[in-house]
Amino acid sequence: MGEADEQGAPRRATVKDVAALAGVSRATAARALNSYGYVGEEAAEKVRAAAEALGYHGNRVAQALRQGQLPLVGFVPGDIQNPFFARIAHDIDVALRARGLSLIIASSEEDPAQERALVGNLQALNLRGMIVAPASDADNRHLARAAAEMALVLIDRDLDLACDSITVDNRGGAREAVGWLIAQGHRRIAVIHEGPGLVTARQRLAGYHEALRAAGIAPDPSLEGLAPSTVEHAIDATIRLFSGPQRPSALFTFDSQMTKGALLALRSMGLAVPQDVSVLGFDDFDLATFTDPQITVVAQPVGQIGALAVQMLVDRLQGLDAPPRRHLFPTRLILRGSVARKSV
Amino acid sequence: MGEADEQGAPRRATVKDVAALAGVSRATAARALNSYGYVGEEAAEKVRAAAEALGYHGNRVAQALRQGQLPLVGFVPGDIQNPFFARIAHDIDVALRARGLSLIIASSEEDPAQERALVGNLQALNLRGMIVAPASDADNRHLARAAAEMALVLIDRDLDLACDSITVDNRGGAREAVGWLIAQGHRRIAVIHEGPGLVTARQRLAGYHEALRAAGIAPDPSLEGLAPSTVEHAIDATIRLFSGPQRPSALFTFDSQMTKGALLALRSMGLAVPQDVSVLGFDDFDLATFTDPQITVVAQPVGQIGALAVQMLVDRLQGLDAPPRRHLFPTRLILRGSVARKSV
């Protein structure tokens, strides 16, 4: 606050002030400040000195208005607290910075209405482009509109929009995972998913059903638990699934937050993994190899998504005019110790 | 894309277009669009219809230039991937949104130079305020400058600047933790810290030293490992600390990422926790109670920091003119199973 006025903002120096102090025109000052066009060395020197003396730094908002856009890219993850998105946010940040762009993150908290508002905000900010993990695939006119106005890359969840996207083979990954559980003798396999509003959840659920059917097992709705992807909600869902009379022998969780919640819940219920319950999770995580047992997972190539998203975005900014590119990453089943063979 | 020109941006409708279509002046259109001042119902209706037809949405950049500032607040965490900061980012986001402000996150990656650049960028964006976890306390003229121009709240790491701050009792927490290890009979207590460039690290180190001295134990530099706060670096540091001939009997890590790394490393070295090595970490984390053993930690009130930071910031935006407020949260030692009594 210091000597600031009550709004905390003493008037900032502008090009005009700098020009006046340096005794040149605003045009010359601007040229010297941004080093373009012709400026006499002497004039340039005076301008630099004046700018220094006044603590001048450019007003990006004005520049942006004049030049068209802010050197910003927006990222709208489903939930910034989810390590999956946090990792991607970090990677996007690094990749963007290397190209002189800054990142603005606005998390949708998996709320479609909030996402709509955020995307509108970001668009109104006139930024260069956006990377979005759509919270829903129900009503995406706001994304369609955004795609028409700026570069847009969808990650994690694909939609039928005219823009690039990066996804992971959710269906295949889930099918492989559940197939493995079945191969180990499990038949009552519970799942926790985020609900049919999310494409990823639907795809993983489809993979789960496919694997079951391939083995001649009829899907049982009572084995399908629903929970938003947080540790807390997953704890509740797990308790519900495993409190009934006919306990499932295995659990397939749809992401790492859920896996953590499930592990915590099973422990609190006195159920041992994998003796009492086998656990397999989509999404690898830090401590998956430290827990006892280590957790068997379907790993996604998290480390590659952010950089690729930025690459795709920048391609578009540079004028690439190609039909929508849809990149699909494969998943990898990593066998560890949380799945036991079921002796029938 | 779509019918866009090669920059991906068909010209957006402006107030002027809307006004023209509605057959009114730009002033009237603006008034109707933002519902302020007097506008005839009939005119307003025509404007709204025109706006709808053109898919008009305001240009925030222009508004900001005219009105002074963007309704944005910046957050500069040390590392967005660290769950501690991710959690705070999430809480800030929620608190901000409730007040009609949006969050822009730009992670410093704990690099002071990068932080300087980012803070400059954010300032040039003319936003309302910033919440920063300073990456260093060496040269903070950029933060002093920012504090003079806009509301600034420091979190996690305090500096001697004229602005509000929120910190945690690092010294006290570390002293209590190490005191507990000593009370359990440990004398060779290793630490992993982020280096003296970080205030938090210095304070926790001071607490560690105090506890040692209080027990008449001379600090041993060879027990003090250094590592940036990531799982990977902590693994290396742990291996270095525990490969020597005279193995420490306990390890105190300075944050949850390090704790995870240490656990992974000790396991890979075949050292059992707590039988071979006792582990105590600063910062609680999700799976601390699922690992075997559960991990004893010094917990910080993470859940309160984000909301308080926003509150402090908003107070300033509303004109609060008080001397810098420095909020210090206490820590809490949570005893779990990763520390064993050392039989001498």
Add this chain to the structure above:
DNA sequence: CTGAAAGCGCTTACAG
């Protein structure tokens, strides 16, 4: 209730 006009801070053809 409405419009003409100025101006936020900047950049950029256009003359000189």
Add this chain to the structure above:
DNA sequence: CTGAAAGCGCTTACAG
């Protein structure tokens, strides 16, 4: 090499 002037899209006193 430099300056006067226009204009980015918007809002807001000021007249009417």
